[in-house]
Amino acid sequence: MKIVIINGQNHKGSTYHIGRIVAEKLGGEITEYFLPRDFDEFCCGCTRCFTENEKLCPHYEKLRPITEAIDKADVLVFTTPVYVYHCTGSMKAFLDHYGYRWLVHRPDEKMFSKQAVVVSTAAGAGMKSAGKDIGDSLTFWGVPKVYSIGAAVMATSWDGVRPEKKKRIESKACRIAEKIKSSGIKPRVSLKGRVFFTAMHFANKNGWNPADSEYWKEKGWTEKKRPWKKESVKE
Ligand SMILES: Cc1cc2nc3c(=O)[nH]c(=O)nc-3n(C[C@H](O)[C@H](O)[C@H](O)COP(=O)(O)O)c2cc1C
Numbered sequence: 001m002k003i004v005i006i007n008g009q010n011h012k013g014s015t016y017h018i019g020r021i022v023a024e025k026l027g028g029e030i031t032e033y034f035l036p037r038d039f040d041e042f043c044c045g046c047t048r049c050f051t052e053n054e055k056l057c058p059h060y061e062k063l064r065p066i067t068e069a070i071d072k073a074d075v076l077v078f079t080t081p082v083y084v085y086h087c088t089g090s091m092k093a094f095l096d097h098y099g100y101r102w103l104v105h106r107p108d109e110k111m112f113s114k115q116a117v118v119v120s121t122a123a124g125a126g127m128k129s130a131g132k133d134i135g136d137s138l139t140f141w142g143v144p145k146v147y148s149i150g151a152a153v154m155a156t157s158w159d160g161v162r163p164e165k166k167k168r169i170e171s172k173a174c175r176i177a178e179k180i181k182s183s184g185i186k187p188r189v190s191l192k193g194r195v196f197f198t199a200m201h202f203a204n205k206n207g208w209n210p211a212d213s214e215y216w217k218e219k220g221w222t223e224k225k226r227p228w229k230k231e232s233v234k235e
Pocket residue numbers: 009012013014015016081082083084085086121122123124125126153155156157158
């Protein structure tokens with residue numbers, strides 16, 4: 001099993017440690033990235049990824065190693081501490097670069113066979129909204145199953161987290177890892193994903209954004225093919 005961890009922070013605090021616990025419980029080959037250390041660009045708003053081709057993004061090459069690691073992974077683990085009730089700015093800037101991959105544009109079919117875990121920690125509150133910042137992207141990329149761990153650690157470092165709290169976090173991580181391992185990796189789609197996909201199937205059939213419509217036609221999605229059906233998942 002290939003696991004990619006995208007940390008929305010450079011440091012190894014509570015959030016990092018929880019992400020790492022999940023990945024280690026899953027067992028497999030773990031690759032981790034830290035933001036902004038490994039990707040520090042902001043979307044410049046040129047919109048060329050949407051209207052023409054993502055390769056025209058000025059940051060495409062810089063982002064490519066992470067994109068390739070995400071594409072190859074079976075499980076994606078995203079982590080963020082809560083910063084003023086949301087994910088970190090570095091994580092948001094990173095996710096903005098994949099707007100073109102949303103279901104309403106050009107989703108990558110490999111996303112439909114992945115599972116994901118979103119980890120967010122706060123001193124007290126904001127885990128839900130911070131987790132949703134990331135979960136929205138994962139769902140709209142087409143990832144069918146997104147688990148979340150939101151922990152109010154009441155601390156500003158992992159060493160400061162009470163042992164009983166650590167134990168509870170660890171057992172939640174364990175339960176999620178077991179579910180992921182037992183469910184196997186098979187292409188599926190969530191109900192939300194299916195609804196959006198069907199709407200975009202019609203929009204692209206009738207000519208929507210030309211770059212998107214061309215992509216959908218090439219994939220056969222404006223006809224009967226669907227990315228969550230095994231025969232249309234290509235390496
Ligand atoms: C800029 C900033 C904003 C924060 N905003 C919140 C917040 O809105 N709610 C909260 O409960 N904790 C907030 N915190 C505290 C952290 O979310 C919390 O300590 C978190 O567990 C730190 O994770 P880490 O150990 O991985 O850095 C904030 C911390 C920072 C540095």
